[in-house]
Amino acid sequence: MRKHPLAQMLVIGTIASILGVILALAIDWFPPQGSASARDIDTLYDVLMIVSVPIFVLVMTVAIYSVVKFRARPGDQSDGAPIHGNTKLEVVWVTIPFLIVSALAFYGWVVLDDIERPQPNTMVVDVTGQQFAWSFEYPQPGGAEPVQSNELVLPVNRPVDFNIQALDVIHSFWVPAFRLKSDAVPGIETTYRVTPDVEGTYDVVCAELCGLGHATMRQSVRVVPEEEFTSWLAQRKEEAAPAAGAAQGTGPDEGAAPSGEDQQAPPSDQPEAGTEGASSGGSEPVG
Amino acid sequence: MTMAAKLRAPGWYRAALSLPIGALVAFAIVAGARALYGWTPVIDGEAITTVALIAMPLAFLVGIGCFDYWFRWASGAPTVPEDHSGHGATSWRDYFRVNTDHKVIGIQYIVTTFVFFMLAGLMAMLIRAELAAPGTQFVDPNTYNGLFSVHASLMIFLFIIPVFAGIANYVIPLMIGAPDMAFPRLNALSFWMLPMAGIMMLASFFAPGGAFATGWTAYAPLSTDTPLGQTFFTIAVQFAGASSIATALNFLVTIITMRAPGLTFFRMPLLVWANFTTSLLVVIATPFIAGSQFFLLLDRALGTEFFQVANGGDVIMYQHVFWFYSHPAVYIMMLPGFGIISEVISANARKPIFGYRMMAFSLVAIVILGFTVWAHHMFVSGMASWLRVPMMITTMLIAVPTGIKIFSWLATLWRGVIHLTTPMLFALGFITMFTLGGISGIMLAVIPVVIHVSDTYFVVAHIHYVLFGGSVFTIFAGIYSGSRR
Numbered sequence: 001m002r003k004h005p006l007a008q009m010l011v012i013g014t015i016a017s018i019l020g021v022i023l024a025l026a027i028d029w030f031p032p033q034g035s036a037s038a039r040d041i042d043t044l045y046d047v048l049m050i051v052s053v054p055i056f057v058l059v060m061t062v063a064i065y066s067v068v069k070f071r072a073r074p075g076d077q078s079d080g081a082p083i084h085g086n087t088k089l090e091v092v093w094v095t096i097p098f099l100i101v102s103a104l105a106f107y108g109w110v111v112l113d114d115i116e117r118p119q120p121n122t123m124v125v126d127v128t129g130q131q132f133a134w135s136f137e138y139p140q141p142g143g144a145e146p147v148q149s150n151e152l153v154l155p156v157n158r159p160v161d162f163n164i165q166a167l168d169v170i171h172s173f174w175v176p177a178f179r180l181k182s183d184a185v186p187g188i189e190t191t192y193r194v195t196p197d198v199e200g201t202y203d204v205v206c207a208e209l210c211g212l213g214h215a216t217m218r219q220s221v222r223v224v225p226e227e228e229f230t231s232w233l234a235q236r237k238e239e240a241a242p243a244a245g246a247a248q249g250t251g252p253d254e255g256a257a258p259s260g261e262d263q264q265a266p267p268s269d270q271p272e273a274g275t276e277g278a279s280s281g282g283s284e285p286v287g
Numbered sequence: 288m289t290m291a292a293k294l295r296a297p298g299w300y301r302a303a304l305s306l307p308i309g310a311l312v313a314f315a316i317v318a319g320a321r322a323l324y325g326w327t328p329v330i331d332g333e334a335i336t337t338v339a340l341i342a343m344p345l346a347f348l349v350g351i352g353c354f355d356y357w358f359r360w361a362s363g364a365p366t367v368p369e370d371h372s373g374h375g376a377t378s379w380r381d382y383f384r385v386n387t388d389h390k391v392i393g394i395q396y397i398v399t400t401f402v403f404f405m406l407a408g409l410m411a412m413l414i415r416a417e418l419a420a421p422g423t424q425f426v427d428p429n430t431y432n433g434l435f436s437v438h439a440s441l442m443i444f445l446f447i448i449p450v451f452a453g454i455a456n457y458v459i460p461l462m463i464g465a466p467d468m469a470f471p472r473l474n475a476l477s478f479w480m481l482p483m484a485g486i487m488m489l490a491s492f493f494a495p496g497g498a499f500a501t502g503w504t505a506y507a508p509l510s511t512d513t514p515l516g517q518t519f520f521t522i523a524v525q526f527a528g529a530s531s532i533a534t535a536l537n538f539l540v541t542i543i544t545m546r547a548p549g550l551t552f553f554r555m556p557l558l559v560w561a562n563f564t565t566s567l568l569v570v571i572a573t574p575f576i577a578g579s580q581f582f583l584l585l586d587r588a589l590g591t592e593f594f595q596v597a598n599g600g601d602v603i604m605y606q607h608v609f610w611f612y613s614h615p616a617v618y619i620m621m622l623p624g625f626g627i628i629s630e631v632i633s634a635n636a637r638k639p640i641f642g643y644r645m646m647a648f649s650l651v652a653i654v655i656l657g658f659t660v661w662a663h664h665m666f667v668s669g670m671a672s673w674l675r676v677p678m679m680i681t682t683m684l685i686a687v688p689t690g691i692k693i694f695s696w697l698a699t700l701w702r703g704v705i706h707l708t709t710p711m712l713f714a715l716g717f718i719t720m721f722t723l724g725g726i727s728g729i730m731l732a733v734i735p736v737v738i739h740v741s742d743t744y745f746v747v748a749h750i751h752y753v754l755f756g757g758s759v760f761t762i763f764a765g766i767y768s769g770s771r772r
């Protein structure tokens with residue numbers, strides 16, 4: 001006696017799904033995790049995998065089983081079973097996918113809310129993209145000159161809000177280890193928020209085709225202990241001080257520029273795009 | 288025929304003569320306008336090329352004879368009742384003429400699009416060869432960016448979209464019992480606009496500064512400050528788009544008004560349904576990409592400032608308009624394939640399609656939902672952030688009608704008498720690959736995940752599952768089953 005076909009498929013499908021899910025979870029899909037959001041997003045991705053594999057297996061099992069089982073014998077010119085539909089079945093395969101995608105959308109929404117929730121004690125870093133390098137600015141309290149750098153350095157465990165802008169064309173500010181990216185768009189400021197929580201050096205990548213040097217538009221971010229960050233910032237301030245004494249906007253900062261140093265100019269030199277008409281000089285209205 | 292008569296009659300001689308006339312007209316318009324404004328230099332190569340890219344294809348179309356009947360009719364001259372609907376092609380030469388027979392046009396479409404398919408495929412090989420090792424192998428960055436941009440644009444605008452129009456041209460009138468398409472002369476014009484678009488895209492490689500190199504999406508403002516090659520793309524898309532719209536109107540009118548008596552909508556084969564719904568998508572959506580490219584063209588050629596932020600331009604707007612077409616366009620590239628697969632599976636499983644009505648309704652649902660999801664291409668673009676969650680939900684909802692289709696094909700296989708013919712093998716391959724593509728699409732809709740994988744090879748993989756494993760397999764299934772009849 002053969003087993004019922006549905007039971008047979010169920011057994012095969014379950015085994016294949018389990019193997020597939022194990023494989024999907026074993027594969028190391030993403031770069032190292034450098035933030036809490038990275039862990040949330042990776043978990044979400046794993047859940048998507050766990051849901052997706054059985055769906056794919058289901059489709060394949062039915063397809064392969066049908067082909068094996070119902071394949072025409074040579075010379076067989078008969079017709080298949082005259083089945084035109086089955087309302088119950090159709091209701092099932094409308095309802096179940098609907099529930100699955102609703103649940104996934106809800107879960108995705110929750111994670112989105114989580115990673116974008118405002119945090120206390122946030123510091124702000126301004127990011128500027130231009131062909132073909134990123135530059136960073138650390139606004140200082142009390143209206144002091146912001147600290148400029150071609151290197152991104154962040155204190156570990158401190159929430160950061162990036163304010164991102166572009167000077168020429170669209171770029172996309174992506175730190176794969178944080179799992180976050182946002183386009184840098186001429187004329188508007190975009191933002192994203194992250195809390196780096198693992199020390200290390202990670203890539204900063206431009207993810208939007210921005211011209212011939214796009215592929216070289218890569219820098220790095222160093223996530224360091226708070227004290228190291230503070231002393232780095234102080235040092236940057238000192239180095240900048242003589243330059244600030246000189247005529248505004250002469251010396252581009254001498255920091256370690258990974259690429260394209262010659263394109264680097266302090267943003268005050270650039271025609272500020274769109275919204276922020278005022279120059280960074282901060283002229284007082286004369287009464 | 289004397290030479291003079293040859294040059295007067297529609298055909299290749301007259302077309303060859305009208306091409307330089309088109310170029311001259313472009314030259315005259317530009318030089319004249321610049322002289323009037325007192326601009327120097329009066330003779331500006333870029334401006335002349337831009338106008339010539341519009342004037343020369345139009346001149347060619349006039350020369351080859353696409354407009355003869357209409358011109359005669361409009362001017363009151365006796366029209367030449369030269370339409371081939373009675374006989375189609377009698378020799379291979381007839382395929383190189385303006386021919387109004389739907390079967391001839393179908394073949395013209397299919398052969399032309401396969402030529403571009405092959406060329407674009409060769410470009411893909413060059414791309415992969417270049418990527419064989421890190422660093423530069425044999426093309427410079429500009430050529431590389433040009434190669435992948437032209438590859439994608441040819442595949443999308445000169446292969447997948449029009450080849451389906453070609454297949455439909457051939458079979459739709461036969462399937463609904465119509466003698467031909469509703470507007471045979473418009474049909475011929477639609478076909479002849481295509482090679483114009485394709486040749487223009489290819490020719491961009493010879494433009495100073497190289498081919499357009501901003502991807503098939505041509506995001507502004509990158510595309511407004513790249514060299515002349517970009518203009519070739521911008522104008523080629525207008526020709527391909529106009530061809531698409533005209534064909535779609537033709538299909539709509541043909542399907543609505545020319546069905547055989549008794550062939551009600553809910554008796555139409557699913558392939559006809561698929562082309563009906565695709566045509567709705569084309570007619571509603573394609574004007575948007577035309578608009579987006581006109582904005583680009585005007586920015587490039589006339590100094591309008593749609594996308595120049597320094598003067599109040601808005602670069603996000605380009606993406607909204609572009610994707611308002613280009614998301615529906617992915618279904619323009621898929622729904623006709625769904626139709627083909629329904630026919631192939633049902634024929635080769637010797638069974639009626641399972642759940643016919645739901646299959647038809649799910650096509651309609653995809654059309655409607657398809658217009659509500661465009662911003663899922665813009666999750667990291669800096670657009671209004673509230674738009675993300677609604678677009679995630681609508682995107683995921685499209686999985687439901689798509690699921691209906693996949694499950695109904697499986698149920699059609701169930702207890703059939705399955706003949707593993709070549710088309711059937713492609714259909715089974717399609718189910719496999721398209722399921723993977725659809726699942727990856729769902730992943731791409733989940734905002735936190737897509738924030739990471741947007742603009743990466745994850746998206747490239749997704750589109751190649753749905754377009755190569757999906758659309759291209761359905762095209763092969765269709766061509767093989769057509770050629771067996």
Ligand code: HEM
Pocket residue numbers: 504617618620621663664665666682683685686689724725726727728729731732737740741742746749750753754757758
């Ligand atoms: C279940 C169905 C589908 C879903 C849920 C889906 C979802 C998505 C999403 C969310 C994106 C945007 C990814 C990003 O740029 O971040 C995308 C991109 C894309 N998809 Fe799909 N998709 C589906 C089916 C299809 C089909 C049938 C096709 C074509 C035959 C297609 C072709 C494309 C293309 C061409 C892109 C754009 C790639 C680019 O940015 O250049 N998709 N899809």
Ligand SMILES: [Cu+2]
Pocket residue numbers: 171172206207208209210211213214215217
């Ligand atoms: Cu870039």
Ligand SMILES: [Cu+2]
Pocket residue numbers: 613614617660661663664
């Ligand atoms: Cu889309």
